[in-house]
Amino acid sequence: MIYLGIDTSNSPLSIALAKDDTIIIEETSNLKINHSLTAMPAIEEMMRKAKVTPAQLTHIAVAQGPGSYTGVRIGLTIAKTLAWSLKIPLHPVSSLKVLAANGQYFDGIICPLMDARRGTAFIGAYNGKDLEPVIADQHSEVKEFLTQLKELGQPVLFVGIDVEIHGEVIREVMEDLAFFADPQHRLPRASNLIMLAQQSDEQDVHHAVPDYRRITEAEANYIKVQGGEG
Amino acid sequence: MNEDIYILGIETSCDETAASIVKNGTEIISNIVASQIESHKRFGGVVPEIASRHHVEQITLVIEEALEKADLIPAQLSAVAVTEGPGLVGALLIGVNAAKAFAFAHQLPILGVHHIAGHIYANRLEQEMEFPLLALVISGGHTELIYMKEHGHFEVIGETRDDAAGEAYDKVARTLNLPYPGGPHIDRLAHESSNPVDFPRVWLEEGTYDFSFSGLKSSVLNYMHNAAQRGESVAPEDVAAGFQNSVVEVVTSKTLRAADQYNVRQVIAAGGVAANKGLRASLEKEFAAKGIPFFIPPLSLCTDNAAMIAAAGTVMFEKGIRGNMAMNGRPGMEMDSWV
Numbered sequence: 204m205i206y207l208g209i210d211t212s213n214s215p216l217s218i219a220l221a222k223d224d225t226i227i228i229e230e231t232s233n234l235k236i237n238h239s240l241t242a243m244p245a246i247e248e249m250m251r252k253a254k255v256t257p258a259q260l261t262h263i264a265v266a267q268g269p270g271s272y273t274g275v276r277i278g279l280t281i282a283k284t285l286a287w288s289l290k291i292p293l294h295p296v297s298s299l300k301v302l303a304a305n306g307q308y309f310d311g312i313i314c315p316l317m318d319a320r321r322g323t324a325f326i327g328a329y330n331g332k333d334l335e336p337v338i339a340d341q342h343s344e345v346k347e348f349l350t351q352l353k354e355l356g357q358p359v360l361f362v363g364i365d366v367e368i369h370g371e372v373i374r375e376v377m378e379d380l381a382f383f384a385d386p387q388h389r390l391p392r393a394s395n396l397i398m399l400a401q402q403s404d405e406q407d408v409h410h411a412v413p414d415y416r417r418i419t420e421a422e423a424n425y426i427k428v429q430g431g432e433g
Numbered sequence: 434m435n436e437d438i439y440i441l442g443i444e445t446s447c448d449e450t451a452a453s454i455v456k457n458g459t460e461i462i463s464n465i466v467a468s469q470i471e472s473h474k475r476f477g478g479v480v481p482e483i484a485s486r487h488h489v490e491q492i493t494l495v496i497e498e499a500l501e502k503a504d505l506i507p508a509q510l511s512a513v514a515v516t517e518g519p520g521l522v523g524a525l526l527i528g529v530n531a532a533k534a535f536a537f538a539h540q541l542p543i544l545g546v547h548h549i550a551g552h553i554y555a556n557r558l559e560q561e562m563e564f565p566l567l568a569l570v571i572s573g574g575h576t577e578l579i580y581m582k583e584h585g586h587f588e589v590i591g592e593t594r595d596d597a598a599g600e601a602y603d604k605v606a607r608t609l610n611l612p613y614p615g616g617p618h619i620d621r622l623a624h625e626s627s628n629p630v631d632f633p634r635v636w637l638e639e640g641t642y643d644f645s646f647s648g649l650k651s652s653v654l655n656y657m658h659n660a661a662q663r664g665e666s667v668a669p670e671d672v673a674a675g676f677q678n679s680v681v682e683v684v685t686s687k688t689l690r691a692a693d694q695y696n697v698r699q700v701i702a703a704g705g706v707a708a709n710k711g712l713r714a715s716l717e718k719e720f721a722a723k724g725i726p727f728f729i730p731p732l733s734l735c736t737d738n739a740a741m742i743a744a745a746g747t748v749m750f751e752k753g754i755r756g757n758m759a760m761n762g763r764p765g766m767e768m769d770s771w772v
């Protein structure tokens with residue numbers, strides 16, 4: 204079995220190949236380069252290095268969101284098309300859970316987040332021991348979400364490249380319950396994605412869609428107007 | 434021995450998710466279009482983020498259907514052609530990345546096609562092109578006159594300096610409270626008028642083949658505004674006809690003059706607005722009088738589709754052009770020649 208893992212859900216790019224239980228190659232970069240341009244060349248180059256042909260792939264794992272709308276769509280489009288073209292299973296995994304896996308075995312709760320501007324983030328909470336969700340992935344005001352987290356009364360490890368953007372409010376709300384992942388544990392890793400995919404169900408390729416956790420602005424405005432009139 | 438060329442075309446530059454297989458650049462084997470119009474209607478226009486969301490939902494479905502309808506397997510394809518630009522960036526990159534992944538999975542060459550080249554080559558699915566040729570590409574996003582000496586040679590001799598013709602149609606339709614997309618409604622209303630409003634013709638400076646529609650659009654808005662202030666009611670059909678007459682006269686006249694000056698053997702029209710009955714009738718009449726062969730593809734090939742992308746891609750393929758995995762969606766892509 205050969206898994207290809209693709210995470211383009213935020214500005215970092217992480218891709219990996221695993222043969223059965225062994226990670227054979229993993230490449231992660233944090234260059235803020237357009238994924239549309241770089242993801243496929245990176246996959247092509249990595250597979251050439253690993254001497255794996257597309258036809259040898261048996262599973263595709265992809266970070267499904269939430270995160271950057273465009274980023275998530277690029278990863279999912281590539282993953283869907285590869286899985287469908289090669290007639291192999293597709294395993295979408297929460298991109299926040301992929302980040303949370305960086306902190307596995309932390310004694311407490313892991314809180315992965317990706318900044319979504321204006322004091323909001325795509326954010327979730329996972330149990331450090333088994334990575335089971337404690338609070339569902341969502342798009343929320345960071346402060347509100349933290350208040351909820353604080354009530355659980357457990358130490359929380361914050362992961363993701365955007366944690367410092369919200370560092371001040373995290374320290375303020377969580378006080379001594381807040382822990383921050385070191386820089387090397389803040390980037391998503393496609394090896395984690397593959398390991399999570401191996402424990403997850405495959406999804407029908409045609410119906411696999413990004414998990415945005417947020418409706419579009421146009422729809423939100425439309426609903427507001429309709430509600431106002433009705 | 435010449436082997437048949439089968440190209441898979443993919444188009445996602447705006448609000449249609451489309452895939453098609455074309456044989457030898459001239460014969461449609463399958464042509465699948467998943468339109469999003471219904472989804473954008475309530476917003477009165479295309480919402481880019483929603484377009485991108487639909488594309489990612491539809492993309493593998495339309496490609497699969499194109500292959501199934503064609504009864505072909507990927508190994509029988511010669512290459513994958515995809516709209517590289519121009520268009521909505523978030524929409525383009527769904528098609529581009531799907532095309533790259535498909536090409537990579539099957540180790541096929543990939544070709545990045547200019548959307549306007551696609552519109553022009555839609556015509557080749559109906560009859561062979563004769564050069565030198567003049568193409569009028571007129572749609573929601575474009576109003577361009579393109580001169581072609583031969584296959585793959587494009588010289589933009591005129592283009593809009595502000596709104597595309599289709600954009601002006603949509604905006605005028607909105608002020609007349611017509612549903613989106615407004616073009617067909619204006620076209621229909623215009624035919625009901627017996628007393629068209631006299632709106633100005635915008636010719637720009639002498640000799641230019643460029644267009645401008647924003648001034649005309651403003652004239653229409655002013656006319657509506659003034660009438661409303663005076664408490665007068667306007668006949669929407671007279672406004673529609675007056676607006677359409679102005680567009681049709683300017684577009685027809687410039688296209689005729691260009692055809693004359695460049696001494697072309699064929700004139701083709703393409704793009705969604707080319708399906709407009711008023712414009713079509715005017716162009717057909719004038720070119721028939723001049724004795725210059727003039728063609729417009731059927732509506733399904735005028736509006737965005739992937740067969741046109743495959744048709745253009747076939748010529749690129751024959752000319753030895755190849756893209757690579759670093760291809761990206763290019764929203765402002767220039768129209769470069771392939772020769």
Ligand SMILES: [Zn+2]
Nearest residue numbers: 548552572737
């Ligand atoms: Zn078009």
